[in-house]
Amino acid sequence: MTLLSMYFLAGVLAVSALAVDFAYLLSARNQLQVAADAAAHAALYYREQHDAEDAKVKAVAIANHSMPEDSYGAVLRAEDIEFGHWDYDSQTFTVDDFSKDAVRVRPGRTETRGNPVAAHLFAILNKPMWDMTAQAVFVVFDPHCLREGFVGDKVVDIQSNNGYEKGFCVHSNQYVSVNSNNTFEAGTVVSMPDSDEIELPRSGFESNAGLQAALRNGYYRLRILNQMDRIYEDLYWASGDFLPDYIASAVPITVSQKKLTNADLIPERVHRVNCGGQALQIEAGTLLHRVVVVTDCAIRFGAGVILDEAVIITQSTDAKSINSASDLQIGRDDACADGGGAQIITYGGLEVPAALKFFGGQVIAKGNVSFSADAGGIEGASVIAGGTISGTSNMTMGYCGTGMDDNFTVPYFRLAF
Incomplete structure (x- = not known):
């Protein structure tokens, strides 16, 4: 019974540890989405009276404020920000560098960026690093x-x-x-x-x-x-x-x-x-x-x-x-x-x-x-x-x-x- 209890305890601890890791990954995903939303809003707001490149710089700064590069790497880059038009019916975004109507922001924490999310206990399953991306589309409207x-x-x-x-x-x-x-x-x-x-x-x-x-x-x-x-x-x-x-x-x-x-x-x-x-x-x-x-x-x-x-x-x-x-x-x-x-x-x-x-x-x-x-x-x-x-x-x-x-x-x- 003692040996069996030890096996049960080990199993429960393993599942609990994986649950903690999974919750951490969800938290990292939510954090990335919040940064995407804030950066997209900042880009479109700033675009009202400035050119597209300046608006992108502002959006990157907002993302870095939410997720500092020293801790999270380059979560958002200028090339991850696109201005254009959003079609509600088809749920599609069309890129137009001169547009002030909408913006799409796609930050990420990935291996190619050099900043994947580390999940320690998932290493047991040979998956120590996880790629995560997010997307936010903000549009202008006339109330x-x-x-x-x-x-x-x-x-x-x-x-x-x-x-x-x-x-x-x-x-x-x-x-x-x-x-x-x-x-x-x-x-x-x-x-x-x-x-x-x-x-x-x-x-x-x-x-x-x-x-x-x-x-x-x-x-x-x-x-x-x-x-x-x-x-x-x-x-x-x-x-x-x-x-x-x-x-x-x-x-x-x-x-x-x-x-x-x-x-x-x-x-x-x-x-x-x-x-x-x-x-x-x-x-x-x-x-x-x-x-x-x-x-x-x-x-x-x-x-x-x-x-x-x-x-x-x-x-x-x-x-x-x-x-x-x-x-x-x-x-x-x-x-x-x-x-x-x-x-x-x-x-x-x-x-x-x-x-x-x-x-x-x-x-x-x-x-x-x-x-x-x-x-x-x-x-x-x-x-x-x-x-x-x-x-x-x-x-x-x-x-x-x-x-x-x-x-x-x-x-x-x-x-x-």
């Missing part, structure tokens, strides 16, 4: 809510008697406040970090059809707000990634008038206006078509101003740096066709007290946004605010899904594979 909808870093108040069509999004990084008698079609999104924090009237979900099904938990880092200086510089100098395609000249025009009409604006040109602390008036009925206006002024729009393939950007930090009489139209009323979009960007806030219309239009504000929209005047709208958003009543929030390609966007990143 649905930031493409079309209302997104505020603080409270978003959407008031009452509105209809929200399928696809429209309302998001707050604090909470959403909803009044009564709103209707949310299936496919509408209302999100905030904790959907239980939604502010409702006493009638709750009963007076807001479809709201409960639309609720989601989520948080967006509003990266576009951190890029406003870069957008301003590109538009001011009439060059760079954020300059609209319809601007044909790299020579900006300096405008001295503090009141602008159609006659003061030359199509396909950037116009700089310095107000010296005064306000800039865009006269009633002015059509801003294929122009960019860059200023530090607070801007006052007269009634009936239309922005059609136009950008207005101001560095004014006033709470009402953008203010308008009735019937301000942002974008071309073209049934969500491509082109015709328009954008208003302000370092302050925006207030339009009556009949704001969106047709493939975008507002980006570091401050608060307050507006009352035309009852038939939203068909493709993107409002992004660093403060609160106070909406309107008695209208339908239409969703396009198309015709929003002129919007200013910055990439977000996610793991695809």
Whole structure:
């Protein structure tokens, strides 16, 4: 019995030892995968504003931080990093050295690299060294809510008697406040970090059809707000990634008038206006078509101003740096066709007290946004605010899904594979 017990003990110890070795190999594999994920994210993030080679250097540095070369060897090399395109349907990666859309990272610990994983007790089975590789694919994407909808870093108040069509999004990084008698079609999104924090009237979900099904938990880092200086510089100098395609000249025009009409604006040109602390008036009925206006002024729009393939950007930090009489139209009323979009960007806030219309239009504000929209005047709208958003009543929030390609966007990143 003693001899038999010794055999059993030896067997149990051998199996236990092999289990420990196997757990060690799994841990090494997980460590390599974490390094791959971190390096891939770093490569694509850095690629946004740098060339591919610099992005690869950054990714290798991140991998070496996770798995120092002195301890693990050259886990990731520049040749292990490829930029390209990812196809979700076929789950395939196509290499394109000029792409900023996706990156594939394939680190390894292998005999050919000189850094295989040592498994001591597996030496009994004549397998003392193990090759391990990992792969991570990161892609850029445009979050649905930031493409079309209302997104505020603080409270978003959407008031009452509105209809929200399928696809429209309302998001707050604090909470959403909803009044009564709103209707949310299936496919509408209302999100905030904790959907239980939604502010409702006493009638709750009963007076807001479809709201409960639309609720989601989520948080967006509003990266576009951190890029406003870069957008301003590109538009001011009439060059760079954020300059609209319809601007044909790299020579900006300096405008001295503090009141602008159609006659003061030359199509396909950037116009700089310095107000010296005064306000800039865009006269009633002015059509801003294929122009960019860059200023530090607070801007006052007269009634009936239309922005059609136009950008207005101001560095004014006033709470009402953008203010308008009735019937301000942002974008071309073209049934969500491509082109015709328009954008208003302000370092302050925006207030339009009556009949704001969106047709493939975008507002980006570091401050608060307050507006009352035309009852038939939203068909493709993107409002992004660093403060609160106070909406309107008695209208339908239409969703396009198309015709929003002129919007200013910055990439977000996610793991695809």
